[in-house]
Amino acid sequence: xxxxxATVASFVxxxxxxxxxxxxxxxxxxxxxxxxSLEPAFKKYNEEQYTTVKLPGGSETVLVSKYNSLGxxxxxxxxxxxxxxxxxxxxxxxNPQQHPLDSRNADLIRxxxxxxxxxxxxxxxxxxxxxxxxxxDSAIAILLVASKYSPQNFWNGRWRSTYLLDPLSKSLQGxxxxxxxxYEDGNVRMNTTKKVEIGSGASSADAVVxxxxxxxxxxxxxxxxxxxxxxxxxxxxxxxxLPVTRQRVEWEKISGYRLGQDVAGGRQR
Amino acid sequence: xxxPFDAALDLLRRLPPSSTxxxxxxxxxxxxxxxxxxxSSVDVALTSRRCTKSGRDYxxxxxxxxxxSYRSPWSNEFEPPIEPEDAADLIPHGRVRRMEESLNAGxxxxxxxxxxxxxxxxxxxxxxEGFAGVVLFKKTSSAGGSAGKGGWDSIHxxxxxxxxxxxxxxxxxxxxxxLDLGMSSAAVDSLELAxxxxxxxxxxxxxxxxxxxxxxxxxxxxxxRMVEDMETRMRNLLQEVYFGKxxxxxxxxxxxxxxxxAERDRAAHKEAISKMNRG
Numbered sequence: 062x063x064x065x066x067a068t069v070a071s072f073v074x075x076x077x078x079x080x081x082x083x084x085x086x087x088x089x090x091x092x093x094x095x096x097x098s099l100e101p102a103f104k105k106y107n108e109e110q111y112t113t114v115k116l117p118g119g120s121e122t123v124l125v126s127k128y129n130s131l132g133x134x135x136x137x138x139x140x141x142x143x144x145x146x147x148x149x150x151x152x153x154x155x156n157p158q159q160h161p162l163d164s165r166n167a168d169l170i171r172x173x174x175x176x177x178x179x180x181x182x183x184x185x186x187x188x189x190x191x192x193x194x195x196x197x198d199s200a201i202a203i204l205l206v207a208s209k210y211s212p213q214n215f216w217n218g219r220w221r222s223t224y225l226l227d228p229l230s231k232s233l234q235g236x237x238x239x240x241x242x243x244y245e246d247g248n249v250r251m252n253t254t255k256k257v258e259i260g261s262g263a264s265s266a267d268a269v270v271x272x273x274x275x276x277x278x279x280x281x282x283x284x285x286x287x288x289x290x291x292x293x294x295x296x297x298x299x300x301x302x303l304p305v306t307r308q309r310v311e312w313e314k315i316s317g318y319r320l321g322q323d324v325a326g327g328r329q330r
Numbered sequence: 331x332x333x334p335f336d337a338a339l340d341l342l343r344r345l346p347p348s349s350t351x352x353x354x355x356x357x358x359x360x361x362x363x364x365x366x367x368x369x370s371s372v373d374v375a376l377t378s379r380r381c382t383k384s385g386r387d388y389x390x391x392x393x394x395x396x397x398x399s400y401r402s403p404w405s406n407e408f409e410p411p412i413e414p415e416d417a418a419d420l421i422p423h424g425r426v427r428r429m430e431e432s433l434n435a436g437x438x439x440x441x442x443x444x445x446x447x448x449x450x451x452x453x454x455x456x457x458x459e460g461f462a463g464v465v466l467f468k469k470t471s472s473a474g475g476s477a478g479k480g481g482w483d484s485i486h487x488x489x490x491x492x493x494x495x496x497x498x499x500x501x502x503x504x505x506x507x508x509l510d511l512g513m514s515s516a517a518v519d520s521l522e523l524a525x526x527x528x529x530x531x532x533x534x535x536x537x538x539x540x541x542x543x544x545x546x547x548x549x550x551x552x553x554x555r556m557v558e559d560m561e562t563r564m565r566n567l568l569q570e571v572y573f574g575k576x577x578x579x580x581x582x583x584x585x586x587x588x589x590x591x592a593e594r595d596r597a598a599h600k601e602a603i604s605k606m607n608r609g
Contacts, residue, residue, distance in 0.1 A: 068356040072345060080344050087344075090337035092360040183588040207583050218579040241579045243571055248343045249525030251576040256519055278586050283517035285577060291511050291523065292573045295480035298471035299509075300565055304443035312554040315436045316547075 062098070069095045070102040074109075077242035077250065078219035079210040081106065103149035104134070111206035111221055113189045114147055114154040123154070128193040128202040139192055140174055164194040166201055166228050172266035173203060173226075180270040181205055184277070185220070201226045203235075203273070215245035222277065224257070226269060233259035233269060237280055255280050334361055338368060348510065348524040350374050373506045373526060376468045376483045378449050381405050389451040389466040391485070396420055403434045403451050422454060425546065426461055430454040432550045437465060440558065445469045448482075460492040460499065465557055478513030478521075486557050496545055501552060502532040505560045509568055523572050529564060531556070 062070070069088050076084040089096055106112070111124040116138065123129075123138040125147055130136055137144040137160045144160035147153070164170060174192045181188050188207035195202035203224040210217045224235030234257060241251040257280070259272045304310070332340075338357045345353050351374050358365045369392060376389045381402035388394075394401040396416055399408040406421060422430055433452040441450040448469030454461055467484040484507050491500040508526040533556065537548035585592060 065360060068359060071356065072341065072353070075346050075349065077344055084341060084344055086332065087337040087341040090332040090334050091341070091357060095360070183590060184584050184586070186582070186585070186589065209579065209582050216575065216579060218583050220580075220583040239580055239583070241576050242344070243525070243575055243579075244343055246529065247525060247527035247571075248347045249523070249527070249571055249576070250346050250348070251521075251523045251572075251579075252346075253521045254519050277584070280518075281580070281584060281586050284521070284580065287513060287515070287518045287521050288573050288577050291478050291480075291513055291521070292569065295471050295478040295511055295513070296509075296569065296572070299445070299469050299480050299482040300561070301444050301446065302562070302565065306443070310440050310443060310554065310558055312436065312551040312558075315439050315550075315554065316432070 065092060065095050066098045069099060070105075073099060073102040073106050076106065077217055078110070078208050078240055079212065079217035080242070100149060107147070107149050107152065110219065111189070111191075111204060112152055113206065113208075114145075114152060116141060116143060116145060117155055117157050122189050124189045124191045124204060124206050126191065126193075126202075126204055128195050128204065129191060137193075139170055164198050166194060166198070169228055169266060170194065170201055173201065173269065176266040176270040177203060177205075177273075180274055184274065188220075195225060199227070199229075201228060203269075216241070216243045218242070222273070224259075224273060231261040231264055233261070233272060235259075235273075237277065239284075253284060335364055335367060338364055339371065342372060346524065347508070347526055348522065373483075373485050373508060373528075375481060375508055375510075376466055376485070378468060379409070382409060383407060387449045389449055389468055391453070391464060391466060393455070393464045394451070394453045401453070403430065403453060422456070425542065426454050426456050429461070429546050429549055430463070432546065433463070433465065433553060436550055436554050437467075437557075440554065441467060444561070445482075457489070457491075460490040462487075462489045463553075464488070465553075467561075478511060480512070481508070481510040483508040484561060486560065488553060488556075490549065490553075496537060496540060498534050498536045499549065499552070500532065500534050501556055502530070503556055503560055504528065504530045505557075505564060507561075507564050507568060509572065511572065523576060525572075527564060527568060527571065529560065529567070531560060 069092060072084055072088055107125045108127050111126050113122045113124050115122055121141055125136055131144060134147050134149065135144055136147055139162050142159060142161050143157045145154040146156040170192050177190050177192060181190055185207045188205055191204040193202045203226060205222040208219040218241040221238045222235060224233060226233050237255045237257060239253045243249040257276050259276055342350060342353060354368060354372055358368060378387050378389050379400055380387050381404045383405035386404045388402050388404060390400045396408060396412050399410050399412050401408045406427060408417060430452060437450045437452055441448055445467060448467060450467050452463060452465045454463035465486040470481045472479045486503060486505045489502040493499060506526055506528045510524040512522045514520045535552040537545055539545060539548060
């Protein structure tokens with residue numbers, strides 16, 4: 062990869078949710094010759110962001126990830142037992158074929174699919190889930206992606222949950238990632254990551270799914286508290302709303318102050 | 331096909347603001363001819379230097395730069411020194427320098443009152459019918475741990491058009507605040523909020539007095555007030571966007587309260603309201 066290819070690939074990789082096409086249009090205007098080399102970057106983006114595609118001939122949406130990759134550009138879906146091709150540049154699925162679920166944990170995967178689907182509908186107004194065999198069929202990957210796009214209001218957001226369940230030890234661990242972009246007359250990006258360890262114990266699909274919902278609720282509450290902590294901690298410590306005198310500066314009198322040294326008790330820099 | 335410069339600005343508004351410098355360098359490597367225009371249009375976090383003559387810190391930007399040298403607003407000299415012919419063009423004197431000194435002194439007090447620390451600098455240059463300038467502030471906080479760390483950079487670019495009557499002048503202000511906040515704790519592994527917002531305003535403001543010193547004082551007062559008003563507005567806006575909007579979007583993505591419960595609450599609420607209206 063040349064350094065120009067690496068540069069445009071990194072632009073794709075860090076594109077905000079819902080704005081990949083804008084980023085690609087900008088890349089085309091800056092370096093149209095480099096757009097040919099973006100196929101691997103698109104694939105990486107789609108697999109990391111759990112991009113959703115509509116299954117051809119149906120209405121189901123399926124997410125794309127490394128866990129349901131069959132190699133090259135082919136992926137499978139456990140719920141509909143189909144495999145399909147994905148064109149990573151256009152994010153479109155094609156060429157569906159039957160793909161029966163082949164796993165020693167097939168029953169658990171199917172019940173997790175059902176339970177997780179019901180449980181996530183309770184918390185996510187819109188989301189796509191995926192339950193797939195993982196780690197050479199020794200574990201089960203439970204994935205969720207929820208995106209909300211509001212470009213007319215200049216914001217977009219995406220929540221991604223990734224959990225790995227070990228059916229033998231019953232241990233459940235995962236990561237939650239939230240990415241929000243606000244861009245009205247500016248550019249503000251929020252990124253948060255949280256590793257989740259739910260330990261062991263949950264044996265049935267329903268129990269696993271309940272533990273996940275509990276962990277996600279707890280995390281979301283902590284996140285809301287963290288926003289407040291930042292607002293009252295480092296944000297306040299940067300610039301006060303008003304001087305300690307509780308009054309705005311009297312600019313006519315400002316030359317009377319001695320060059321800021323004696324104001325508010327003086328300060329070491 | 332879109333104009334490359336516009337595409338570059340659009341791209342920088344979409345990519346993570348914490349990597350603006352890196353992405354700016356990347357775009358310049360793709361389109362070297364855009365370098366000068368991009369460097370003067372894109373706001374990045376400010377760097378500072380210590381003025382060897384006065385011992386005070388000052389902020390660096392394109393407007394006080396010549397090559398690798400920067401002009402200190404305290405000593406009014408370039409460090410490292412530059413060619414005398416260039417210095418003659420770039421170093422302000424007379425009226426512009428007097429106003430620049432008075433703005434730096436005024437904003438030094440303002441900085442202490444609002445930022446309780448940090449660094450401020452102002453640089454002015456003459457225009458045909460007035461003058462222009464930039465006012466900069468930088469503050470970092472590293473309370474650390476779960477209170478987090480942060481950085482605030484203000485970049486105010488102003489243009490003042492003076493009328494022949496000297497009774498008033500027209501002031502244009504474009505202000506950008508770059509705000510980075512981050513924290514990590516046991517409960518939230520990592521939370522990063524980074525970005526910048528830009529606002530513009532323009533006003534006709536009065537000037538009293540006819541003597542030069544009075545007019546210069548008038549400009550300082552008008553500019554001081556305008557910058558203070560703008561920063562106060564932007565601080566409130568940033569608070570709203572960073573802590574209000576970002577939090578709201580997370581709430582839109584996922585609801586802690588089960589949605590069926592929320593729906594039942596809403597229906598019960600509607601029922602109660604309509605009963606009140608009927609009764």
